[in-house]
Amino acid sequence: MNSTVFKYLLLSISTILINELFKEALHFDELLYNSLTEQFTSKQIEKLFEFQKKWQWVSYTFIPILLLIKTSIIATILYVGLFFYSKDLNFKSLFNVALKAEFIFLLVPICKIIWFCFFQTHFSLEDIQYFYPLSALNIVGYKGLETWFIYPFQVLNLFELFYIIYLGVQIGKLTNTNTDYGLTIISYSYLPSLLIWISAVMFFTLNFS
Template identity: 70%
Template structure:
């Protein structure tokens, strides 16, 4: 349990550091300023940026809370799925696996930094928001796509695939079976939950866009 907590702590700290590095490299404040310049006055934008910097610590607190909720929910879904496979594992073991798998998604901002620094130096805030490396959205493009399709096409990416395969491998190893068996458990538990989440996001985007 102690090692699992340290993994969670390391994941939270790494997420915060990479997020801050990403903001510095892409000059997030400048992008936000340029994006709002057509809607607000310079004084209003400066006040907004000042307010954001004053309360940015809330973002630091939100990241570990978000990771805790996300990993706990996924571990719970996998734990429930184990009942259909007649396997009995401790919840903390599954949470440990999910935490290790979550490190895969830390590569996303790293890839984004590399892309915008070396391959697309001319970009705006919308490019940053809609770009997700190695995903289907980059193939079809977002400019001619309905906004409610953005999230599903972003979710269809190689990082998510690697995440699913890694979960399957670790669960197969933990249950003393094989990766194929572990992938089946992930396919019957995590994947339907992910699809439900994507559909939910699409529904809210469609209704509020």
């Protein structure tokens, strides 16, 4: 089996398994049920959960698709950035780098499980939704913060920093240069794209919240 395909399958399966572990460890369905009781009747909630269980397999197919889309977009952004710096690299190499970098974010739900199981043992659905390990949001807190500011504060986290550094190191290796050069490519390609994405999320959150 091609190593890139193997990494992609490993990432997809790991993401699905960790998400299931996350829901089980934190009793996510129970929290969701309690949250919905404020808006729906017990019979309506039961029907909703039955529907969810019936079509749960669809979510399992969505995860690999979303991962494929995300890594392809990141690889394309890096490819364009290198193109403007007159560096010719094949797309497959950059896709492989983006794929490996994505494993960093598997630590996020693992850290969430550890935090809520051993440190903050009393929590609500909102606490889980807005908690992002090692992020700026944990410093300022989500309570009292405008809804459209929550996402950018979540993105400012150490995992994102490690992700950026890892991409920079790998691009430096692929181009036979150094990490500084790789980070320069990141600063002119990935970071502006990330800023545009954050701005788009803030815009839609502001308009639909």
